[in-house]
Amino acid sequence: xxSELAAIVNYMEKERGIDPETLIEAIEFSLRQASRKLPECxxxxxxxxxxxxxxxxxxxxxxxxxxxxxxYKHISLAKAMKINPDAKIGDxxxxxxxxxxxxxxxAQTAKQAILQxxxxxxxxxxxxxxxxxxxxxxxxxxxxxxxxxxxIDLGRGEAILPATERVQTEEYQVGDRIRAYLLSVENTPSxxxxxxxRSHPDFVKALFQxxxxxxNDGIVEIKGIAxxxxxxxxxxxxxxxxxxxxxxxxxxxxxxRVKNIVRELSGEKIDIVRWSEDIKLFTTxxxxxxxxxxxxxxxxxxHLVHVxxxxxxxxxxxxxxxxxxxxxxxxxxxxxxxxKTESDTTFEDxxxxxxxxxxxxxxxxxxxxxxxxxxGFLTIEGVLEADIDDIIETTGFKKEKAQxxxxxxxxxxxxxx
Numbered sequence: 001x002x003s004e005l006a007a008i009v010n011y012m013e014k015e016r017g018i019d020p021e022t023l024i025e026a027i028e029f030s031l032r033q034a035s036r037k038l039p040e041c042x043x044x045x046x047x048x049x050x051x052x053x054x055x056x057x058x059x060x061x062x063x064x065x066x067x068x069x070x071x072y073k074h075i076s077l078a079k080a081m082k083i084n085p086d087a088k089i090g091d092x093x094x095x096x097x098x099x100x101x102x103x104x105x106x107a108q109t110a111k112q113a114i115l116q117x118x119x120x121x122x123x124x125x126x127x128x129x130x131x132x133x134x135x136x137x138x139x140x141x142x143x144x145x146x147x148x149x150x151x152i153d154l155g156r157g158e159a160i161l162p163a164t165e166r167v168q169t170e171e172y173q174v175g176d177r178i179r180a181y182l183l184s185v186e187n188t189p190s191x192x193x194x195x196x197x198r199s200h201p202d203f204v205k206a207l208f209q210x211x212x213x214x215x216n217d218g219i220v221e222i223k224g225i226a227x228x229x230x231x232x233x234x235x236x237x238x239x240x241x242x243x244x245x246x247x248x249x250x251x252x253x254x255x256x257r258v259k260n261i262v263r264e265l266s267g268e269k270i271d272i273v274r275w276s277e278d279i280k281l282f283t284t285x286x287x288x289x290x291x292x293x294x295x296x297x298x299x300x301x302x303h304l305v306h307v308x309x310x311x312x313x314x315x316x317x318x319x320x321x322x323x324x325x326x327x328x329x330x331x332x333x334x335x336x337x338x339x340k341t342e343s344d345t346t347f348e349d350x351x352x353x354x355x356x357x358x359x360x361x362x363x364x365x366x367x368x369x370x371x372x373x374x375x376g377f378l379t380i381e382g383v384l385e386a387d388i389d390d391i392i393e394t395t396g397f398k399k400e401k402a403q404x405x406x407x408x409x410x411x412x413x414x415x416x417x
Contacts, residue, residue, distance in 0.1 A: 005054040005056070006054045009023055009024065009054065017156070018118065018121045018122065018125065021051075022121050023118065027049060028049055031045075031058075032046075032047050035047065035058070045058050045059065045060050045072070046058070046060070046094070047059075057096070058096070058097040059095065059097060060095055061093070061094055062074050062092065062093065064076075064077055064080045064087050064088065064092070065077070065089060071097075077089055122157075123187065125156075126156060127187040130182065130185045131185045134184060135182065135202065135206065136181075136182050137181060137182070137203070137207065137210065138154060138179070138182050139154075139177065139179050140155070140177075141175065142172055142173065142174050143158065143174065145172075147163075148162075148166075149161065150166070152178060152180070154194070158194070159194035159195065159196050160193070160195055161178075161195075161196045161197070161198065162195065162197075165195070166199060168229075169230035169231070169266065170198070179264065180196035180197060180198050181200050181203035183196060183197040183200060199227075199229035200229075201225045201226065201227040201233070204261070204265070211252075211257050212249055212250050212252070212257055214244060214246075214249040215249075215250075218240065219240055219241050219244050219249075220238070220244065220246045220250065221237065221238050222236070223236045223237065224236040224275065224331050224332075224333075226327045226328075228323060228326075229268070230265075230266070231268060231269065232269045232327060233265075233268060233269070233270050233271070234273055234286060234328065234330075234331045235250075235271070235272055236273045236274075236282070236286070236331055237249075237250055237272060237275060238275040238276075246275075247273075250272045251272060258270055258272065271286075273285050279305060279332065279334060280295045280296065280305070283295055283305050283307065283332055283334070283336065286328040286332055287325065287328050290309060290313045290314075290316040290317035291313050292308065292313070292317065293308040293313075293341045294307075294308045298337075303333070303334045303335060304334060304336075304337060306339075307336060307338040307339070308338075308339055308340070309340065314338070314340050325338055339353065350378070351373055354379070355370050356369075357380070358372055358377075358380065362411070363404060363407075364405060364408050364409075368397075368401070371397070372391075375394040377394075380409050380412065380413060381413075383405065383406065384410065388402050388406060391405070391406070
């Protein structure tokens with residue numbers, strides 16, 4: 001029995017989880033490849049390993065000749081007749097080659113090939129383990145930094161947390177334990193690639209699924225999520241059981257559930273919003289805690305919600321640097337036009353808003369928009385209703401410029417119908 005080979009196979013099975021048959025096949029293949037390194041041997045030998053005693057058997061298909069010049073290609077007629085008395089010159093027959101004749105060069109080549117096959121088998125094992133876990137949360141230890149990317153040790157394999165999937169407000173150190181969202185798993189010739197994310201919106205969704213049993217049981221459903229990683233997330237939920245409050249279930253007793261998630265996200269704020277089929281109500285819920293004066297839909301422009309808020313509520317509705325209204329638009333899936341109530345809106349505010357809307361049209365720059373508005377064209381419809389000569393006279397634009405503005409507003413309105 002080849003005890004050394006048996007020990008290697010048993011070790012790889014227990015410690016690396018590699019199937020013995022896979023490993024033995026890899027060794028056989030490697031030894032066949034290595035046989036080409038033998039002097040006077042330019043072909044693969046037929047090499048097999050006994051599955052019971054791990055003995056290596058090597059055979060060569062040789063030609064019967066009068067005088068053999070290569071033991072891997074020829075056999076003398078005299079030796080051939082000892083094996084088969086009916087042998088004659090020109091016949092081919094299999095002869096046993098002692099495994100030790102593979103030599104040092106063959107052994108080294110086989111070793112490298114075996115290691116390669118072992119690494120390949122390990123990669124395939126890791127791929128099989130994680131390929132069905134996409135969307136799960138996994139834990140690991142930060143092993144090293146590769147420029148801005150982070151290499152994470154998952155135990156049986158490595159994963160990468162790319163710079164694009166990191167949260168820029170978080171600090172990471174080698175040796176830290178980290179949890180992340182399993183974004184993708186690929187198996188390529190260069191190795192399996194496990195990509196993680198901590199900035200993906202679904203990371204927050206997966207955390208809620210782990211923390212809130214009602215979501216895991218299907219009683220509470222997550223209908224949407226909008227996130228600016230590291231700063232704020234809005235998540236819309238609805239209950240499939242009228243007896244269960246979806247927001248209360250996600251918050252938990254004394255806020256313990258949402259606090260655990262916020263802690264995992266390094267203090268990122270989370271707004272839990274009650275979902276509704278009514279876009280106006282959904283928008284109102286999403287802009288909370290701001291109290292809105294009115295909310296209505298624009299019949300002329302699809303997927304646009306108009307919101308009016310009193311002056312003392314406007315900044316709260318918009319949020320710091322527009323974050324609240326921006327996340328609300330992502331969550332609702334509609335554009336949101338938010339303004340102060342008429343009693344609080346000055347003429348300067350109306351002018352500024354008109355310039356902003358006009359400058360938002362392709363091929364109309366801000367300077368041209370300002371000229372149009374200050375010349376009395378406060379709406380897009382007003383531009384189209386005017387004669388080109390009136391535009392030229394009141395704005396001072398050249399004819400080509402005036403026509404390009406009319407064309408741009410025409411295209412803009414046609415896309416909004």
